[in-house]
Amino acid sequence: MPPSHDDFRIEQRERPDGATLVSVFGEVDLATADQLEATLEGLAAQKRTAVLDLSRVDFMDSSGIGVLVRATHEAQRDGWTFLLSAELSESVSRLFTVSGMHEHLPVERAG
Secondary structure (H helix, E strand, O other), rough: OOOOOOOOOEEEEEEEOEEEEEEEEEEEOOOOHHHHHHHHHHHHOOOOOEEEEEEEEEOOOHHHHHHHHHHHHHHHHHHOOOEEEEEEEEEHHHHHHHHHHOOOEOOOOOO
C-alpha cells in the first residue's frame, strides 16, 4: 500500500525581518513536490525572500530535490532570495550529505 500523504502540509508566515518562512511537514515526494513548487513560485512572482524550513520533513526524494534546485537557480536568475533554514530534519540532512546537495543549496546563516 502506498504511503499516505494526509500529513503533508505547508505553512507560511512572515518573519519580523520581512522574509516569508515556509515550513514543510511530512513527505516531499512525487505526490507532494508540485505543491511545494507552486508555493515557491508564488513567492518568486512577488520577489519575496523565502526561507524554507525542512526540519519537520520525514522523507524527501529526488522530486523534492528537483524543486529545491529549480528554486535556487530561478532565484539567482530572477533576483529574489531563496534560502534553506539551517535546521534540517535528520533524514533530509542525511539525504543532502549523501547526494552532495548540501554544497549547492543556499543555507541561511544564524545571526
